[in-house]
Amino acid sequence: MTFDQEMWYECKKEAGRTRANRFKIFGKEMCREAGTETHMPATIRDIRNKTGLSLATISKYLNGGNVLPRNRQLIEAAIEELHYEVNEIARGLVTNQTKLVGVMVYDIESLFVGNMLHYIGAELRRHGYGFLICDSFNDEEVEAQNLQFLLKKKVDGLLVIPVNISGKFMEPARKAGVPVVLLDRAFRDEEFDFVGIDNRMAAYRAVNVLIENGHERIAVITSDVEYSGIHRLEGYMEAMGDAGLSVRPEYRRLGKHSFELGYKNMKELLSLEERPTAVFLGNYETTLGGIMAVNESELSWPQDISIFGFDDLVMSRVLRPKIWIARQPMEQMCAKAVEILMERIGSRQTPEEQVIKVNFGIQLREGESIRRLEK
Amino acid sequence: MTFDQEMWYECKKEAGRTRANRFKIFGKEMCREAGTETHMPATIRDIRNKTGLSLATISKYLNGGNVLPRNRQLIEAAIEELHYEVNEIARGLVTNQTKLVGVMVYDIESLFVGNMLHYIGAELRRHGYGFLICDSFNDEEVEAQNLQFLLKKKVDGLLVIPVNISGKFMEPARKAGVPVVLLDRAFRDEEFDFVGIDNRMAAYRAVNVLIENGHERIAVITSDVEYSGIHRLEGYMEAMGDAGLSVRPEYRRLGKHSFELGYKNMKELLSLEERPTAVFLGNYETTLGGIMAVNESELSWPQDISIFGFDDLVMSRVLRPKIWIARQPMEQMCAKAVEILMERIGSRQTPEEQVIKVNFGIQLREGESIRRLEK
DNA sequence: ACTTTAGAGCGAACCGTTTCGCTCTAAAAA
DNA sequence: TTTTTAGAGCGAAACGGTTCGCTCTAAAGT
Numbered sequence: 012m013t014f015d016q017e018m019w020y021e022c023k024k025e026a027g028r029t030r031a032n033r034f035k036i037f038g039k040e041m042c043r044e045a046g047t048e049t050h051m052p053a054t055i056r057d058i059r060n061k062t063g064l065s066l067a068t069i070s071k072y073l074n075g076g077n078v079l080p081r082n083r084q085l086i087e088a089a090i091e092e093l094h095y096e097v098n099e100i101a102r103g104l105v106t107n108q109t110k111l112v113g114v115m116v117y118d119i120e121s122l123f124v125g126n127m128l129h130y131i132g133a134e135l136r137r138h139g140y141g142f143l144i145c146d147s148f149n150d151e152e153v154e155a156q157n158l159q160f161l162l163k164k165k166v167d168g169l170l171v172i173p174v175n176i177s178g179k180f181m182e183p184a185r186k187a188g189v190p191v192v193l194l195d196r197a198f199r200d201e202e203f204d205f206v207g208i209d210n211r212m213a214a215y216r217a218v219n220v221l222i223e224n225g226h227e228r229i230a231v232i233t234s235d236v237e238y239s240g241i242h243r244l245e246g247y248m249e250a251m252g253d254a255g256l257s258v259r260p261e262y263r264r265l266g267k268h269s270f271e272l273g274y275k276n277m278k279e280l281l282s283l284e285e286r287p288t289a290v291f292l293g294n295y296e297t298t299l300g301g302i303m304a305v306n307e308s309e310l311s312w313p314q315d316i317s318i319f320g321f322d323d324l325v326m327s328r329v330l331r332p333k334i335w336i337a338r339q340p341m342e343q344m345c346a347k348a349v350e351i352l353m354e355r356i357g358s359r360q361t362p363e364e365q366v367i368k369v370n371f372g373i374q375l376r377e378g379e380s381i382r383r384l385e386k
Numbered sequence: 387m388t389f390d391q392e393m394w395y396e397c398k399k400e401a402g403r404t405r406a407n408r409f410k411i412f413g414k415e416m417c418r419e420a421g422t423e424t425h426m427p428a429t430i431r432d433i434r435n436k437t438g439l440s441l442a443t444i445s446k447y448l449n450g451g452n453v454l455p456r457n458r459q460l461i462e463a464a465i466e467e468l469h470y471e472v473n474e475i476a477r478g479l480v481t482n483q484t485k486l487v488g489v490m491v492y493d494i495e496s497l498f499v500g501n502m503l504h505y506i507g508a509e510l511r512r513h514g515y516g517f518l519i520c521d522s523f524n525d526e527e528v529e530a531q532n533l534q535f536l537l538k539k540k541v542d543g544l545l546v547i548p549v550n551i552s553g554k555f556m557e558p559a560r561k562a563g564v565p566v567v568l569l570d571r572a573f574r575d576e577e578f579d580f581v582g583i584d585n586r587m588a589a590y591r592a593v594n595v596l597i598e599n600g601h602e603r604i605a606v607i608t609s610d611v612e613y614s615g616i617h618r619l620e621g622y623m624e625a626m627g628d629a630g631l632s633v634r635p636e637y638r639r640l641g642k643h644s645f646e647l648g649y650k651n652m653k654e655l656l657s658l659e660e661r662p663t664a665v666f667l668g669n670y671e672t673t674l675g676g677i678m679a680v681n682e683s684e685l686s687w688p689q690d691i692s693i694f695g696f697d698d699l700v701m702s703r704v705l706r707p708k709i710w711i712a713r714q715p716m717e718q719m720c721a722k723a724v725e726i727l728m729e730r731i732g733s734r735q736t737p738e739e740q741v742i743k744v745n746f747g748i749q750l751r752e753g754e755s756i757r758r759l760e761k
Numbered sequence: 762a763c764t765t766t767a768g769a770g771c772g773a774a775c776c777g778t779t780t781c782g783c784t785c786t787a788a789a790a791a
Numbered sequence: 792t793t794t795t796t797a798g799a800g801c802g803a804a805a806c807g808g809t810t811c812g813c814t815c816t817a818a819a820g821t
Binding site for chain 2: 052096098099100101103104109110111119120121122124125126128129132133136141142143144145146148160161163164165187269270271302303306307325326330331
């Protein structure tokens with residue numbers, strides 16, 4: 012008998028004893044005997060004990076593998092009786108998947124974001140995924156910390172509506188091999204899978220509607236802190252340029268994506284000596300603020316001022332006169348983003364090989380907020 | 387040599403071989419040798435190999451236990467070099483904690499909810515917790531499914547802003563021993579820890595301000611689908627009753643918590659033959675809709691109609707004339723709710739023994755939206 | 762100098778799954 | 792009837808941590 016063998020023998024005895032002790036103290040034997048209501052959840056081992064099958068077979072069944080009809084029945088009966096549910100934590104440990112997606116948004120208080128989250132959540136659920144939301148509070152540093160946090164939580168993938176214009180901070184995700192899909196806003200400098208709209212084009216088309224209705228003094232209120240806002244501004248400038256219209260500096264109103272931005276700037280525009288005849292509002296919050304400002308003034312649309320807004324959320328369904336809106340297909344965008352992410356997660360194919368970019372078309376929803384000007 | 391011993395000896399050899407094989411095929415040896423960039427994250431075992439210490443000691447260090455200064459240095463150096471981070475999934479398996487809280491909200495698109503989520507998220511992060519958000523979409527069935535989903539994900543606790551008035555559907559959480567804290571809305575029939583405000587009192591005080599300013603024809607627009615809305619309606623009724631004022635049926639405007647509710651009903655109120663002189667609006671969305679309706683009409687506040695709103699979100703900071711608002715201390719409420727939940731999670735003390743109810747006081751923020759009526 | 766004692770270190774079991782590589786059975790092929 | 796072969800079943804290792812109960816060392820107490 013070698014030393015090795017003796018050691019192992021000892022260990023085995025030891026193991027037996029220890030295990031028994033543990034069970035007596037903490038295990039479910041006690042819980043069940045004591046009749047406590049909060050019984051520990053059943054495990055695959057309980058099913059083994061009930062059916063006499065092996066763990067491997069039961070696991071195979073759980074994952075859709077083939078088992079004999081007889082055994083299938085046995086297992087299903089046991090599951091039923093024990094109220095067994097697979098422990099996804101344990102499964103995650105071995106499969107290295109958490110069935111969790113991290114969602115980073117620039118500001119969870121934003122209505123636009125709330126709307127997106129709604130669709131994203133529904134879509135992820137269809138795939139059996141949950142989501143861990145991180146609010147970046149419009150702060151680039153917070154956003155970077157959030158990334159670290161989500162990576163530590165071992166999310167399987169990341170859906171990001173970023174605040175940062177630069178994508179450098181996403182490096183850790185790449186290193187960790189966690190797939191990333193950007194929504195609505197792209198980065199200036201880093202390539203990631205992206206789903207959104209062509210913001211330049213959207214703004215161009217919207218402003219063009221104003222121009223076609225004879226407007227020349229067209230103002231813009233939009234955010235210039237994120238990439239899509241900048242693109243919308245560019246679209247506005249381009250449309251004006253193509254129509255041979257000049258843009259007065261006081262008609263270009265930029266700032267931080269918010270209700271206040273629209274409210275304050277609209278007030279100022281309306282009180283200008285030579286006020287614009289039309290205003291293009293670059294996002295939902297700003298549109299809402301702008302409308303509120305017009306409403307509070309003596310003026311009204313479309314008689315005194317024409318309005319073109321962005322993003323079709325609940326308020327625009329009730330406003331009268333109905334306002335013209337550039338509408339992003341948010342639901343489809345979210346579905347597509349989730350689809351791409353699921354694809355990436357499933358295939359483990361790194362995006363380095365090929366970055367996917369999806370730009371949805373927008374829809375211009377007609378309203379009565381534009382007055383036709385005769386020249 | 388007994389059979390047992392031989393078995394174990396064989397097993398050991400087997401184990402050695404198998405392990406070596408696995409490593410050759412999947413293990414990090416290969417990854418590292420192949421020079422792949424996406425190296426597997428370091429584990430506690432890598433640290434053992436580098437430091438020569440035992441797993442137990444390293445684990446103890448990671449959990450704040452005492453180790454010799456020399457060993458501490460050794461471990462810290464290894465962690466640094468290997469970029470080690472603890473795998474919370476693995477840890478969760480043995481500690482039976484996920485460091486995740488499930489948050490169920492009636493509608494993630496609601497501004498009020500977005501605001502709450504913002505605070506909740508920040509607070510949970512301070513405690514090292516992440517949160518899994520489930521949107522109930524104002525649907526009682528969805529809410530019940532969400533609960534199942536979160537329980538499967540093994541969240542450590544639950545924070546709920548419910549849509550259901552009855553708490554029966556929360557039974558599974560109780561069975562599973564997962565602590566629950568309700569926020570803003572309580573149940574009619576089931577006791578859970580709760581953080582909110584005294585809605586009846588809040589509405590009572592608000593309506594009283596209108597009464598004190600000489601108003602008698604006071605209308606109310608509020609939601610009656612959730613419990614807090616009902617309480618607010620009761621507060622309104624009580625204030626009217628105590629002042630000896632009668633409430634005309636056409637002044638009681640109830641429906642589903644929404645922007646439209648406020649917008650539509652305010653329009654109707656304003657066009658009544660004998661329109662109210664004041665309106666109490668029972669929640670944020672409704673307030674916003676109501677204001678929009680007044681703004682669109684020929685009328686304005688406080689000259690033609692006095693207004694008292696609920697919940698102080700971004701819009702009310704910019705509206706002029708400033709409106710009177712009943713303000714819930716949302717940030718404190720969220721902090722308290724999280725605090726209670728953490729307490730419950732930490733102590734594993736079931737709420738059956740003692741249910742905690744915290745009602746914060748509200749603050750009436752003065753505005754210029756109420757006209758003083760002389761009798 | 763001798764006995765206590767505090768506490769750091771360690772081996773191995775354990776959490777609840779999946780998966781590898783094998784054996785065994787029974788139907789298909791010969 | 793005998794040989795293949797498909798595929799169901801199984802044992803045990805593995806995932807990456809924590810923890811129990813022990814041993815061992817060195818400082819404190821006598």
